Amino acid sequence: xxxxxxxxxxxxxxxxxxxxxxxxxxxxxxxxxxxxxxxxxxxxxxxxxxxxxxxxxxxxxxxxxxxxxxxxxxxxxxxxxxxxxxxxxxxxxxxxxxxxxxxxxxxxxxxxxxxxxxxxxxxxxxxxxxxxxxxxxxxxxxxxxxxxxxxxxxxxxxxxxxxxxxxxxxxxxxxxxxxxxxxxxxxxxxxxxxxxxxxxxxxxxxxxxxxxxxxxxxxxxxxxxxxxxxxxxxxxxxxxxxxxxxxxxxxxxxxxxxxxxxxxxxxxxxxxxxxxxxxxxxxxxxxxxxxxxxxxxxxxxxxxxxxxxxx
Amino acid sequence: xxxxxxxxxxxxxxxxxxxxxxxxxxxxxxxxxxxxxxxxxxxxxxxxxxxxxxxxxxxxxxxxxxxxxxxxxxxxxxxxxxxxxxxxxxxxxxxxxxxxxxxxxxxxxxxxxxxxxxxxxxxxxxxxxxxxxxxxxxxxxxxxxxxxxxxxxxxxxxxxxxxxxxxxxxxxxxxxxxxxxxxxxxxxxxxxxxxxxxxxxxxxxxxxxxxxxxxxxxxxxxxxxxxxxxxxxxxxxxxxxxxxxxxxxxxxxxxxxxxxxxxxxxxxxxxxxxxxxxxxxxxxxxxxxxxxxxxxxx
Amino acid sequence: xxxxxxxxxxxxxxxxxxxxxxxxxxxxxxxxxxxxxxxxxxxxxxxxxxxxxxxxxxxxxxxxxxxxxxxxxxxxxxxxxxxxxxxxxxxxxxxxxxxxxxxxxxxxxxxxxxxxxxxxxxxxxxxxxxxxxxxxxxxxxxxxxxxxxxxxxxxxxxxxxxxxxxxxxxxxxxxxxxxxxxxxxxxxxxxxxxxxxxxxxxxxxxxxxxxxxxxxxxxxxxxxxxxxxxxxxxxxxxxxxxxxxxxxxxxxxxxxxxxxxxxxxxxxxxxxxxxxxxxxxxxxxxxxxxxxxxxxxxxxxxxxxxxxxxxxxxxxxxxxxxxxxxx
Numbered sequence: 001x002x003x004x005x006x007x008x009x010x011x012x013x014x015x016x017x018x019x020x021x022x023x024x025x026x027x028x029x030x031x032x033x034x035x036x037x038x039x040x041x042x043x044x045x046x047x048x049x050x051x052x053x054x055x056x057x058x059x060x061x062x063x064x065x066x067x068x069x070x071x072x073x074x075x076x077x078x079x080x081x082x083x084x085x086x087x088x089x090x091x092x093x094x095x096x097x098x099x100x101x102x103x104x105x106x107x108x109x110x111x112x113x114x115x116x117x118x119x120x121x122x123x124x125x126x127x128x129x130x131x132x133x134x135x136x137x138x139x140x141x142x143x144x145x146x147x148x149x150x151x152x153x154x155x156x157x158x159x160x161x162x163x164x165x166x167x168x169x170x171x172x173x174x175x176x177x178x179x180x181x182x183x184x185x186x187x188x189x190x191x192x193x194x195x196x197x198x199x200x201x202x203x204x205x206x207x208x209x210x211x212x213x214x215x216x217x218x219x220x221x222x223x224x225x226x227x228x229x230x231x232x233x234x235x236x237x238x239x240x241x242x243x244x245x246x247x248x249x250x251x252x253x254x255x256x257x258x259x260x261x262x263x264x265x266x267x268x269x270x271x272x273x274x275x276x277x278x279x280x281x282x283x284x285x286x287x288x289x290x291x292x293x294x295x296x297x298x299x300x301x302x303x304x305x306x307x308x309x310x311x
Numbered sequence: 312x313x314x315x316x317x318x319x320x321x322x323x324x325x326x327x328x329x330x331x332x333x334x335x336x337x338x339x340x341x342x343x344x345x346x347x348x349x350x351x352x353x354x355x356x357x358x359x360x361x362x363x364x365x366x367x368x369x370x371x372x373x374x375x376x377x378x379x380x381x382x383x384x385x386x387x388x389x390x391x392x393x394x395x396x397x398x399x400x401x402x403x404x405x406x407x408x409x410x411x412x413x414x415x416x417x418x419x420x421x422x423x424x425x426x427x428x429x430x431x432x433x434x435x436x437x438x439x440x441x442x443x444x445x446x447x448x449x450x451x452x453x454x455x456x457x458x459x460x461x462x463x464x465x466x467x468x469x470x471x472x473x474x475x476x477x478x479x480x481x482x483x484x485x486x487x488x489x490x491x492x493x494x495x496x497x498x499x500x501x502x503x504x505x506x507x508x509x510x511x512x513x514x515x516x517x518x519x520x521x522x523x524x525x526x527x528x529x530x531x532x533x534x535x536x537x538x539x540x541x542x543x544x545x546x547x548x549x550x551x552x553x554x555x556x557x558x559x560x561x562x563x564x565x566x567x568x569x570x571x572x573x574x575x576x577x578x579x580x581x582x583x584x585x586x587x588x589x590x591x592x593x594x595x596x597x598x599x600x601x602x603x604x605x606x607x608x609x
Numbered sequence: 610x611x612x613x614x615x616x617x618x619x620x621x622x623x624x625x626x627x628x629x630x631x632x633x634x635x636x637x638x639x640x641x642x643x644x645x646x647x648x649x650x651x652x653x654x655x656x657x658x659x660x661x662x663x664x665x666x667x668x669x670x671x672x673x674x675x676x677x678x679x680x681x682x683x684x685x686x687x688x689x690x691x692x693x694x695x696x697x698x699x700x701x702x703x704x705x706x707x708x709x710x711x712x713x714x715x716x717x718x719x720x721x722x723x724x725x726x727x728x729x730x731x732x733x734x735x736x737x738x739x740x741x742x743x744x745x746x747x748x749x750x751x752x753x754x755x756x757x758x759x760x761x762x763x764x765x766x767x768x769x770x771x772x773x774x775x776x777x778x779x780x781x782x783x784x785x786x787x788x789x790x791x792x793x794x795x796x797x798x799x800x801x802x803x804x805x806x807x808x809x810x811x812x813x814x815x816x817x818x819x820x821x822x823x824x825x826x827x828x829x830x831x832x833x834x835x836x837x838x839x840x841x842x843x844x845x846x847x848x849x850x851x852x853x854x855x856x857x858x859x860x861x862x863x864x865x866x867x868x869x870x871x872x873x874x875x876x877x878x879x880x881x882x883x884x885x886x887x888x889x890x891x892x893x894x895x896x897x898x899x900x901x902x903x904x905x906x907x908x909x910x911x912x913x914x915x916x917x918x919x920x921x922x923x924x925x926x927x928x929x930x931x932x933x934x935x936x
Contacts, residue, residue: 018449026465125671141590143541145548146582149568153575208712215665215707216778217700217730226726227715249456253545257568268549271464283461287453294452 004302012295019287024068027280028061072284078277080270087281090266095285098251098262101185104178105247108186109193110240116190117197117236122224124202132194139191145253148184152257155180165259181258185250189243196239201232234301241297245290340598347598350591357588361407370398372405373556381573390580393563394570399577402558403584409559410588413470414540417477418532425482426528429489430516434497444490450483459542463551473552477542481535488531492524533599537592544585560585612684613640614818615664615786620678622659622668631889632676634659635842639835641786646812646819648833648850650826650865654886656842657822661788664820665703666695682786701731704784708791710771714763720774721759727781746777750807769800773807780811788820793828805831826869830854838862841886841897844916848923858925858934860902896927904929 043051052058056067071077077087120132156162162180204210205228213227214220252264259265267282269275341347360367370388376396384391390399432443450458459480466472496502497520505515546552547561555562560581567577622634634656641647649657662668663675666687679686682702687695699705707713715723724743728734734742740759747755750773763771772792779787789808793801809832812819821832829836829850836853838846838861846859857863864882884901895910896902902909906928914926919934 014445015449018445022446022449023461026462137590137593138586140593141537141541141586143544143548143582143585143589145545146564146578146585149564149578149582153571153578157571208707208709209715211667212707212713212775212778213715214667214696215699215705216727217696217698217782218726219696227718230717231715245452245457246454249454249460252456252460253548256549267460267464268551272550279464283464286457286461290453290457 005299008295008298008302012291016288016291019291020069020072020284021065023280023283023287024065027283028064077281077284080275080278087277090278091263091281091285094261094263094266097260098248098255098264100174100178101181101251101254101260101262102244102248104182105185105189105251106240106244108182109189109243109247112186113190113192113194114197114233114236116194118201118224118229120194120198121201121205129198132198136191136195139188142188142191144184144188144250145257147187148181148254148257151180151184166261177258177260181251181254181260184257185247185254188250189247192243193236193239197232197236200235201228204228204232207231238297238301241293241300244293244297248286248289248293336602337599340602341595347594350594353587354591354595357407357591358411360404361411364404364408368398368401368404370401372397372401372558374398381570383574384576391574391576393566393577394573397556399563399580402563402577403560403580406558406560406563406581407584407588409470409553409557410540410543410561410585413473413477413543413553414536417474417539417543418481418535420474420478421481421535422485422528422532424478425485426489426521426524428482429486429491430493430520430524432486433490433493434512434516434520440490443486447483447486447490451487455480455538455542456545459546460549460551463546463549470553470557473543473546476546476551477539480542481539484531484535485528488527489524492527493520496520496523530600533596537589537596540592541585541589614643614683615641616679616681617664618679618681620660620663620680621676622656622663622673623676624673626672630674630676633673633842633889634663636678637837637839637842637844638678639837639844639847641818641820643785643818644812644816645834646821646832648829648836649820649822649839650824650829650836651839652824652886654841655839657839658790659842660839661705661790661820661822664786664788665699665705666692667699667705697731700727700779700784701782702784703786703788704779704782705788705790706772706775706779706792709795710768710775711763711795713775714771716763719760719762720766721761724774724778724781727778731782742781743777746781747774749780749811750774750777751803752777767800768796769803772796772800772804776804776807776811780815780817783815784817786818786820788822790822791824792821794823794825801828808832826865838865841889841892843897843926845898845927846923846925847916848925852923856923858919858923858930859898859927860904860929861898862925864901902929906932 056064059067075088077091079085080087080090116132116135120129123129152164156164163177166177201224205224207228210223210228213223218227251262252268254260255262255265256268263282263285266278267286270278270282341351374397376392379388379392379396381394382388382392388398388400390403392398393402428443429447432440432447453461459476462476462479463472466475502515502519505519510518543552543559544561544564547559548565550562550565553559553562555566563581564578567575567581570577617640618638620634620637621632623630623632625631637656637660639647649660651657659668659673664680666675668675675688678688680688682698687698690698714720721740721743724746725739728739728742732739743759744755747758752758752770752773758766763774766774772795776792787808792808793804796804805828808819808821811817819832821829823829833850836846836848836850837844838853838859840861846853846857846862848858853862854866857866861882864880867880868882870879882901887897887900893899893910895908895912896905896914899905899909904927908928914928914931916924916926917931917934918924919930925931
């Protein structure tokens with residue numbers, strides 16, 4: 001099993017290179033002069049030249065590429081154009097908020113979807129099943145930022161139970177600020193994962209070993225939770241992994257709605273102010289996130305299923 | 312004496328006949344269940360509203376009025392007005408046009424750009440296939456929204472860059488489908504016969520391979536229309552897409568958020584519009600998929 | 610004659626929506642005494658597996674349903690019990706072993722845990738006692754070095770070993786009746802013989818009643834005392850094992866026996882009963898075997914033959930058989 005894991009890690013390295021290369025290509029080679037994009041159309045030729053010099057845009061492309069790679073590895077991202085903070089510091093400041101949001105949303109989403117999926121499978125065809133189907137259908141269609149906005153308006157604005165914006169200081173305050181945003185993302189995630197839980201559980205419940213468990217004299221709850229669910233959770237784990245990434249992308253809009261700090265709001269803010277180094281850093285962070293999450297899901301799946309582990 | 316060898320007739324003829332029956336089949340499937348029928352008409356309504364926006368909208372969507380700021384819903388303004396005094400209903404109506412145009416054109420453009428790439432990779436094989444495959448797999452591992460955001464970060468905002476962003480976000484999916492279909496078709500007997508008959512490759516691809524991969528491509532297309540609309544809304548909400556004052560359901564919510572204390576109606580109206588449209592598209596899309604490719608039934 | 614351990618009368622099982630249900634088991638009945646083995650023979654679709662599942666009331670309730678009959682275990686009709694009382698019975702009074710041990714054992718649970726669970730469900734023993742019992746059962750079925758195998762997963766065993774594990778699990782609570790549904794079908798012939806030997810030994814040791822379900826006449830001949838032949842959901846012949854093989858009464862049984870490849874027959878084509886099993890919706894009012902029967906008579910088409918008693922040791926649902934018997 002260790003061997004299988006190592007192979008997957010090694011395979012991620014060329015992927016990483018590819019990702020960084022694509023980011024580089026996107027940022028440098030796409031149409032439009034970055035100098036103009038950042039400084040605006042009114043900038044003088046002098047200002048534009050200064051910018052290009054500073055950004056190293058006049059160097060040959062392959063040199064720029066090397067610099068880019070080296071900078072990324074050494075976590076040297078330059079300084080923000082807007083407030084001259086070290087970009088690396090900005091990222092370090094914002095990253096925890098995004099991570100805690102993603103984790104909290106995943107926890108809430110899982111906590112909702114697994115019971116819903118189990119009930120829908122066990123009471124297949126009945127009212128509870130239809131209710132879960134409607135829940136999923138709406139969840140697929142509802143934009144996550146809309147749900148966030150509704151939650152914000154109803155619970156923070158109207159009832160005042162939760163703060164309107166900010167990320168919070170300290171553990172308790174953080175959790176208080178975290179709840180509504182995580183709930184918004186978690187409900188959307190639950191719409192998808194509950195469906196997956198249901199169909200996976202239904203498939204497992206039709207298996208022979210479930211029949212054996214019943215024949216042994218196990219009561220139905222035990223059959224479902226001890227025997228069926230463990231096997232049903234295997235594909236659900238993969239689904240959860242996929243949905244972590246979509247939760248991550250949803251977090252961008254949610255951070256905006258709830259006025260939370262995070263990589264997403266950092267990136268959007270940088271785009272608005274055309275803060276080039278921050279934009280680049282934000283893009284790289286997200287890209288790396290994706291690669292790492294994919295790798296992690298791969299490894300987890302290898303561990304969880306004892307059969308696959310025996311490569 | 313050279314004998315002119317005729318290439319075997321391509322299968323598209325049969326497929327054409329199939330397609331006429333398909334539309335009828337589609338209608339019958341939709342009409343069978345009351346729920347899908349309702350959503351079909353809802354969708355039809357939305358499309359008509361988008362097309363005839365000029366005739367239906369009571370006000371100019373970008374006309375501001377300092378007097379009528381943040382009004383609650385009334386007979387004059389069914390959804391009230393926003394912080395600039397613009398009629399929300401009219402903005403929603405024109406927003407439908409923006410969303411639908413982008414929602415329809417993006418997948419189509421993505422199909423047009425992604426499919427040839429996939430076909431090339433599948434047909435030629437070798438290192439080209441491996442490289443393209445690697446890149447496509449990588450792009451696919453990104454959620455479409457994230458990809459969209461990242462590309463939009465590099466381009467400036469606006470309607471046309473949105474088109475580009477959405478196209479780039481979806482093209483890999485089409486490339487993957489096209490490649491898989493091409494791979495399985497490449498070893499099909501009728502393709503081998505065409506090669507043996509001496510047809511050169513571009514002709515084979517156009518006459519034989521392309522028509523036969525249309526099925527799965529169309530299936531994927533229907534899948535992504537709803538997602539494209541949702542994506543457009545999200546990107547506009549983030550400020551990366553359609554810029555105000557041109558209305559898009561996404562930027563209506565964005566403006567509405569800045570005006571939270573004033574009136575919540577723009578947010579509600581736009582959000583419900585997006586939800587209903589995507590829901591209707593999902594339902595109809597399911598039916599279309601059931602017919603075209605029963606294997607993908609959820 | 611001792612009071613039968615298990616008495617089944619007119620058991621019928623239907624599958625499908627209430628109006629359009631199909632009878633997959635039609636009025637099946639038999640007696641089973643302790644220490645005896647009854648063999649149920651039939652092709653796939655004959656209803657033999659459904660019969661055995663219904664003894665534990667494991668028929669999936671939608672779409673299936675036990676439509677009629679009585680299943681009396683030691684005098685008590687278990688069909689009268691509420692479904693929630695069944696788990697206490699399953700594994701304890703009646704246990705079942707299934708056909709595909711690979712699929713029938715939970716792939717992510719160790720075999721030790723699975724057998725342990727069987728003990729835990731029906732006894733109040735503590736962990737150490739349960740472990741001892743698990744090891745005893747593994748030894749009983751002949752698994753070498755059981756202490757080491759406790760933490761092994763099903764996929765680490767061979768087919769024959771897995772079947773032994775299943776048997777160990779089924780016997781862990783000393784059931785009075787063991788139902789073995791095609792226990793050897795998925796196994797090699799040599800392993801098959803070993804498993805059958807094991808079952809015979811256990812039957813003698815524990816005085817256990819066994820219901821052996823199989824499509825393989827050889828397996829039945831080896832183990833059973835009494836044989837039931839099923840076709841299209843009904844019992845078409847019931848007899849002592851010797852009688853079945855020497856004096857079959859029902860044409861279907863005769864056909865089955867003739868189809869067995871035998872040594873010394875060399876060169877001749879294998880016999881096949883002509884025709885195929887009719888689909889449930891194609892069956893007419895008469896005997897289900899009519900279209901394929903070499904002895905058919907007009908009455909067979911019009912009426913279902915009931916199970917006639919030919920003598921003390923044999924019954925057959927066949928008009929022609931009765932005719933021959935009285936002739």
